[in-house]
Amino acid sequence: MGLILNIETATKNCSVSLSRGSEVIVLKELNEGKFSHAEKLHAFIRELFQESAISMHDLDAIAISKGPGSYTGLRIGVSAAKGLCYALEKPLISVPTLQIMALQVPCLKDELVVPLLDARRMEVYSAVFDHDYRQTRGTKAEIIDDNSFESFLNKGIVHFAGDGAQKCMEIIKHENARFLTTIYPSAREMAIVSTLKLKEADFEDVAYFEPYYLKDFVAGKPKKFFN
Numbered sequence: 001m002g003l004i005l006n007i008e009t010a011t012k013n014c015s016v017s018l019s020r021g022s023e024v025i026v027l028k029e030l031n032e033g034k035f036s037h038a039e040k041l042h043a044f045i046r047e048l049f050q051e052s053a054i055s056m057h058d059l060d061a062i063a064i065s066k067g068p069g070s071y072t073g074l075r076i077g078v079s080a081a082k083g084l085c086y087a088l089e090k091p092l093i094s095v096p097t098l099q100i101m102a103l104q105v106p107c108l109k110d111e112l113v114v115p116l117l118d119a120r121r122m123e124v125y126s127a128v129f130d131h132d133y134r135q136t137r138g139t140k141a142e143i144i145d146d147n148s149f150e151s152f153l154n155k156g157i158v159h160f161a162g163d164g165a166q167k168c169m170e171i172i173k174h175e176n177a178r179f180l181t182t183i184y185p186s187a188r189e190m191a192i193v194s195t196l197k198l199k200e201a202d203f204e205d206v207a208y209f210e211p212y213y214l215k216d217f218v219a220g221k222p223k224k225f226f227n
Helices: 037-052 071-088 097-102 165-171 187-199
Strands: 003-008 014-020 023-030 061-065 092-095 112-118 123-129 135-143 158-161 177-180
Touching: 003 037, 003 071, 003 187, 014 037, 014 187, 023 037, 023 187, 037 071, 061 071, 061 187, 071 092, 092 097, 092 187, 097 112, 097 123, 097 187, 112 165, 158 165, 165 177
Parallel strands: 003 061, 061 092, 112 158, 158 177
Antiparallel strands: 003 014, 014 023, 112 123, 123 135
16 A cells, blocks of 8 residues: 655645555644645644654655645645655645545435535635545536525535535525535545555656646735835
């Protein structure tokens, strides 16, 4: 079973893990309501290897949560992963961020999971997964209204999971809707997907890999200062 370093920085949760197979050996994460990845990520990675007494050179691969998510968070995580891949000569694995979230939701047969990441205003990043966590609808950036996901809700239970579920809760009143607003992508669930990709040698080109932003970066308006 391969040894993988998993890195998740797509949201406010700064999360890293060491996994062997689907077993997580050590997990470090912090979600304090703000982006602290620049300060915490490399410290967490060092702590993983110190606590596990494992050498970085023993890694078989490095996995990164590829997005969608925060532009800055994704850049920090991908830059760190690429740097380690170059330095250690290890392959790079990418894992869809919304899939990591879906895997946290217990789901019965014929039920669906819709992981949701909060975007601007009433917009979310979302995808749809079945009870086996297979993606059945593509990833989208979409505006939430009272008709959102109606075709899925009319067929059965839909679990809306993530910080974007709060927006849905305020608008979607369908009887089949269930809401889990405290779920964030974590390096814990990354191990399930990254292990499968390692077995299949499903690797990224380290030189050309870019995060899946889904939308172009929009900078905020510069602040004005007056004397």
